[in-house]
C-alpha cells in the first residue's frame with residue numbers, strides 16, 4: 001500500500017501525518033506554528049516534522065508530500081501571497097521541499113486542499129459538482145466542477161471569502177468592501193453578538209461569565225443549543241448571509257452539494273436549513289431544487305487527509 005505525507009500549515013498549528021491511498025491516517029502529530037522567527041522559523045519546523053515521517057516510512061512506499069498553506073498558490077507550488085503568515089509571499093514551497101527530500105511535493109491553498117479531500121473521502125464523495133466552504137477566522141473554499149478542482153488562469157480561483165455580497169458594505173482586510181468574510185468570519189460573528197447583547201438578556205452572557213472578550217462562535221452555539229433566542233437570531237442572520245451568497249454561486253455553478261466546514265457548522269441544522277431556504281427563495285428553482293447543504297465529514301484530521309489526497313487523481 002502506497003502512503004503519502006500530508007502537512008496542513010495553519011497560523012496556529014502545523015498538522016502532519018502519514019495517510020494511505022484510501023484516506024486512512026497511520027500516524028500523525030501536531031506542532032505549534034513558531035511565532036516571531038519569520039519565514040525561516042516556520043520552514044525549519046515544517047522540515048523537521050516532514051523528516052520525522054520520511055524516516056518513519058520505507059522510502060519506496062511514499063508517493064510524496066502534500067502541503068496545504070494559507071494564501072494564493074501558483075501551479076508551480078509558489079505561494080504568491082499569504083497575508084496572515086510572516087514573510088510568506090513569493091515563496092516556492094514545492095521547490096524547497098522537493099530539493100530537501102528528493103521526492104514529489106504538491107502544494108495547494110489549504111481550503112482548496114480540504115475541498116479535494118472532502119471530494120475524495122468526505123461529504124463530496126460520489127458527486128461531480130461540489131462547492132466547499134471553510135468558515136473560521138477567515139473564509140476559504142474550493143469548487144469541484146465536472147470532477148475537477150476549479151483553478152483559473154493564475155491557478156488561484158475561488159477566493160470564496162472575498163466575494164462581495166453588498167455593494168457598499170464594511171471594509172474587508174483584502175481591500176474590497178462587503179466581502180462575505182466580513183459578515184461570517186468568526187471575528188465578525190462575535191462582533192455581531194456583542195452589538196445584539198446590548199441591553200438584552202441572553203444565556204451567552206452567563207456562559208462567558210459576563211466577560212464579552214470570551215464570546216466566540218462556540219459559546220454562541222452553546223447558548224443556542226440551550227434554547228437562547230438571541231443566539232438563534234445570530235445564526236439565522238449568519239445563515240441568511242450565507243444563503244444569499246450561495247444563491248449566486250448556485251446560479252453560477254449549478255452544484256449538487258454545498259459542504260460547510262469549520263466551527264460554525266457546530267451550530268447545527270439551523271445554519272444548513274436557513275442556507276437551503278434562502279437558496280430556494282433566490283436561485284433559479286431548477287438549480288436550487290436538488291442542491292444539498294451538508295456539514296463537512298472529515299473532522300479534525302481533515303487537513304492531514306486532504307493535503308495527502310492532493311496526490312490522488
Ligand SMILES: [Zn+2]
Nearest residue numbers: 162172174179
Ligand atoms: Zn475581502
